[in-house]
Amino acid sequence: MGFLLGAMLLLSQQGILDTYSLQMDTILLDSLYSNPYADYHFPALIVTEAGACSCLAGFRGGTSLNLPKKSWKFELFDNTLLNASHILLDAQYRDLTLMRNVLGLYLTERLGRPASMTEHVELYVNDEYYGVYVQVERIDEFFYDRNNLGYGPLFKSVNHLGRFAWQPSDTLGTTGFESKRGSEAYLPLVRQLIDAVNLFTPLSIDQDDYLAYAAVSIAILDGDALSKNYYIHFTPEGKWRFYPWDRDATFGNTWKGEYLPGWTQLKSVYCFERSSLISRLLMQDDCSTQFDDYFLHAGEIMADELPFIIDSIFLDIQASVFADPLKQGTNDEFVEAVAVLRQAVIDRGQFIPGIAGAYTPLHVESMLLSECEFESDDDSVTVTIEFLEPAALANLHYWNDAVEVNSVEMNQDDQFGYVWSQTVNFPAIYENLLFSVGSKAQVGSGRSNSFSFYPLYGPPSSISRRVCAPSARRSSWQLDFTKLEVLSPVRYTLFLWSIPVVNTSDDLQDLSLCGFQTGDPPARVFAGAGTIVIPGDTIYLTNDQAMLELLLPGKTIVGDFVIDSPANTDLLLLDPSWETEMQVTLEEENPFYQSGLALNELMAKNDTTISDNYGEYDDWIEITNTGSNDINLSGYYLTDDAADPFKFAFPDTVIHPGDYFIVWADDD
Known part of the structure; x- marks a missing residue:
């Protein structure tokens, strides 16, 4: 041990940073590098400034795993050593300055909201210098304690479906969110939040957390935020909290590590516009005002404080970065990148006041399709949308499961910009078309800085990440809602119920892409493609599709509604275009067996x-x-x-x- 500590102190003289020294069997270390995607974690010894302890060491990250410099995770066997359960070291390989994540998280903390602490450190592995890393505080019980937060279910948004989008019932419904710290059983809470966001029912969230997070995301132009790379935490008080994460694709840096000159003059970013929650909040005057306050404050901090913080970090890490054998770029490129970043934060901070107050999503009165059911021939669909406020422009986006999203400008149908429409082809080779409208509001003599969408989450980021949207479809069986009989809800267990809906006609009923809404507050689910009910058969709507399939094998089942009971509430049946075609008040539940x-x-x-x-x-x-x-x-x-x-x-x-x-x- 004495030898290891001595070696660590000797080697750390390259800089003034805290140092970690990892000792691992060379065979295990070689195995890590030979299999970076295998999620291996091997026994090792970690030596810190506070002492040493055993740990499990492995790589962490996603797309960064194929880069020369890996990010690390050390699970500590002694949590008292650093008052932490893990050490997370980010390589920040695609950020030449190694500062962006630090600065982005700092901004959130300066706005008074919880964010992970960061620190630049040196890492040695088996006495070999591996360079400079950013240590990032893990979101866990130690983070909760430091921020006076209670324990509760934790989830991370890991891809662009984590933007609170409705997904078809033949998916998990919460794809995009990853359970953390043993929270798998609480995923229905996320589904409940998705319903609340999109149905405009009361939100049990910390609005300031999310508004500050969104304001910083626009201020630093985070191309990977709001629809992914954040944590949501359900506290014992029954409120959702939001914590930022991975803020390296910021300040003009893309997730590929490319720098975008002129980013300081940009007004919006893809992820901001696709966030259903920020659109929902900014439709409220109080939230819009608070967002602008956070946005302006972030701009002030960027112009007045960040240049000096950048100077301080540069002095601390320069010697260590110069000696870093795994960094991207040369020493001269590092110095130049820091200088560019320093000037850019000043420019961006000074630009922000000129664009504040113009993030204005539009309220939608209605979105109608000329027709939503078609036969086999080539045809066309006209989409008409009406806003409650005048729009400066509107674009129609359309797609299906085989074709990427297409976009076309819509035509203004009235003098003031409330009504817009567009007609697109519906080729016979497509089984369905899904539609979304992006719009910009009229703001003074100009327009909003960013698009807002209907549905709130907009079109999918790729066709593999399926979202629900008003649709047109082809089917051999015309849907007749008058031939559907809704029966009383059935209670199977304390945690399982269904609503039987019987096809009373002599024809097949195709319920593909149809929506169903019930409960108080309401929840909504959408049937997947191929949801067909034969004459005399029953489709079962339920709160737990997987469980009901065990009890009723072979039946057509659609879920999951996250409500305790549908009894004495209205059931709405929506056609594929989301028009309500049938509304029934449900009766009291019946037990599964009348015998008891x-x-x-x-x-x-x-x-x-x-x-x-x-x-x-x-x-x-x-x-x-x-x-x-x-x-x-x-x-x-x-x-x-x-x-x-x-x-x-x-x-x-x-x-x-x-x-x-x-x-x-x-x-x-």
Whole structure:
């Protein structure tokens, strides 16, 4: 240990930065570099200024894993050493200055909102100098404690679907958000937030967190923010908090590491315009005012403070960066990049007051399609949108599952700019077309700085990242909502219900791309392509599609509604263009079995939770008597195969009211 500490102190004389020294078996280290995408984490020893401890060491990051200089993660076995569970070291290879992430997170903290602390450090691996890294504070219990935040479910937006977009029911519905710190069971809370944002119901969020985050994102022109690279945290008070992350594609730097001259004069960025939450908030006068205040304050900090912070960081890291063997570029390029960044933050800070007050999303009164159901021939669709405020321009975006997004300018249909329309071809080779409208508001004699969209999240960033939108489709079966009979909701277990909808016609009913909305506050789901109900059959709307598929194998099921119960609320059925075609007030729930028997709970993949009398961990189903009389199970059967309804015969057993009976799925 003494030798390691001595070596660390000797080598750190290249600069004045804190130093980490990692000791790892060379075979394991070679394995890391040979398999950078394998997510390996190997035992190692980390030596710090405060002492040493064992750890698990590995690479971290996404697209950066293929770069010469890797980012690192050390999971500490002794959390008391640094009052932290992990050390996260960002290589910042694509940022020649190694400062952008530091400056971006600093701005959020200066605006009074929580953000990770950062520090430039040196790293040695097996006594070899690996260069300068940015240590970034992990979002975890230590971060919560430092910011006086309670513990709660945590999620990270990892791609551009993490912008609170509705997704078809044949997807997870929360794709784009990644559960962190064991929060998988709470993903429905994210789905609930997506509904609240897009249905304009009350939001349980810290508005200042998000407004400050958005203001900084525009101030530093973060091309990777708002629709990805941020954390959301559900606190014990039932409020969502927002924390920025990965602010290196900023201040004119792209995620590829390319510098954009003239960025200081730009007014908007893709991710800002596609954020449904910022559009929703900026439609409120109080939020719009607060956003402008944060935006102007960020500009002042950039012009007045950041140049001196850049100078200070440069003095601290210059010697260490010059000696960095893995950095991008030469020493002269590093010095030049810092000088360019220093002047750019001044220019941008001085430019911001001139563009404040003009981020104005438009409210949409209606968006109508001339027709939403077509047969097999080539045809066309006219899309008409009406705004509550005059628009300066409007663009129609359209796409399907096989074609990237196309865009065309819309025509102004009235004198003042409230109504716009455009007609596009609907070729016979396409099964569907989805539509979104981007618009800019009239602001004084000019226009808004950025586009806003309907739906709020706009078109997809790629066709593989599917979002829901008003649609036109081709189908061999015309949809007739008058032939659909909505039955009373059915309660299966404490956490599972469905709404049966029966096709009473003699024809198939194609519900592909149709929407369903119920609950108070409401939730909405959209059927995926190929959702067809045969005559006399039933489609089941539910809060847990995967669970109901276990109980009703082979049935057509659409979910997931994140509501406790649909009873005594209205059910809206929407056609593919999102027009409401049917509205029904739902009645009280009926239990699954009128006899009083109900499937109360089941567990699939029971690996370690509950064992049977033989110590085996088999899947199980729990049945309860919800009635007021004894029930003899003799004559009842249980099956997971619709073709074999008598697969398991219950024994001659009596369940008393309120009692439970467990069936172990072990074939015994």
